[in-house]
Amino acid sequence: MAGARLKDVAERAGVSIKTVSNVVRGKVRVAEPTRRRVLSAIDELDYRPNASARHLRTGRSGVIALAVPELVQPYFSELATAVIAAAREHDVSVLIEETGGNPASELRVASGLSDLLIDGVLLSPQGLDQVTLARRERRVPLVLLGERDYEVAADQVLIDNVAAAREATAHLIAGGRRRIAAVGFLSDPLFTFSQQRARGYLDALEAAGLPHEPELTPLVPAFSRTAGQAAMRGLLALREPPDAVFCFSDLLASGAVRAVYDSGRTVPRDIAVIGFDDIEETRFSVPSLSTVAPDKRQLARLAVEALLARTAGDPEAPHRTLHVEHRLVARESTARA
Template structure:
């Protein structure tokens, strides 16, 4: 009689330690995200983990440390290229701390955002990274389970949680200033929302108007037609409205790259050359911006740094490394000048 095989034995910490030539304690430090490990050693241990396919025992970790290593991440529009690219960076940053990311798409619904901010009612979730769209401060303060929370994005909900965001006003001012410096004198903007503008629209319009005022150019409300959302069709529709004006713009700043790509299509359909007849600039530096024809000038937030800061802030709260007042952290950005605005 042949005994049935019990299947392959899962690799243990000891197996990883032997493969990497380090102690079990060192492997444990790497798995648990300890900073007290040299980078070369950490990389060697990580290679052994990857080769052996080692997976931490979540239940055992919970019993030993009081945390599971599971964090939740939620965006209002996960299919959006910017959020998708940022999600990849958050997952990579969490993985470096041996954490698992549970993802959700809130659709900007306040009830869904509140449920995420409360940890989905799941005691296995250590903390939450959330980009809120519809949630307000009172709702956030009244959330059920007060677990560690880091907010991303433009919405300012007060000192209720750590927040990581770029300076949208400054970035919008800089990209508009670039268009001014290229010699443009009638610059439109696509991304304003009426009658209920989101924080993104408010801040980016403010930066745009500041740049025009600095250049001594008039702020003409007809040059920023409202949009319903921030997708390609919305950008195309707004551009068509701008092109019907008695005096059309000679450049347009779009509040995200998808709007700019839609606007680019509308300009092409109207027989306009970019940037010779009309220049375009966007915001977010999604991958498509580099490969569009022409390639798109844009604001490039440091997505990797945003993700690293968000994960680090969250884990400092989870591990009680920091329990002070809420922090507002502002990573950098850069202006990437490409074919859509470059003259000569």
């Protein structure tokens, strides 16, 4: 039946419309025989919930958008999985949008994807500057994720990059390393998370009485395995190579480890390596990679709850900045030589 309605399903299953709604939403327990009968009627009639109708009745569609730079990046794919799980707890669906870090795409998402019915947006911005973001058309609530602290009218869920980088560097120092490089310095000022991690790295060196040597902090074009490998090759070519490297992402660290082994050296005997993000592959690499682990589940939960609170409450209420916990995970790549 084309365009089957909730009423049609109820009549086919011999139940009330409310019972059908309870089965569709899955929030109220329905007797198993009744549930099977309703599901069978849904299949027979090819019933699909109407988001537009729901939006007209309640003012909400039950759909939020999550926008990330690249799903091919393991961190963002893992974050997307966590957001979907957190949203499911509130009977909310998630539309995934990939921006490529393009400012125009990020602004379109931040303004609400006007051609779609969504209740709000979770955005992990990369290329969008604060001035442009402040001029967005605020049609829907917006929560910013991750690592850049914007002074704009939006809730934010952030990682303490400075503290996390300080701990990662201090871990290398505690392991007896003294010539510590950092791979992840970016020249683009938009990438404030790189600057924050750089500050934590430098703070830890200063606290330990170790000098900052510019030759140990090469610029990279991106947070990728290829960039990490190239940067590590440059460090290994120095007259005095480092004995440890803090990489600002696990992908950079993966490339760095490859370069170390290509040079005939080993990790951690010759060079200790630590990353950032705790993506799944770090647990299975050889050696397993030490890393900083932001609590992605907590980030997802706080972000979804902040967005839903904004959609259900006063849109003009004061905006909040929430901080996500992190922990340092010591694995084989930083074991004492």
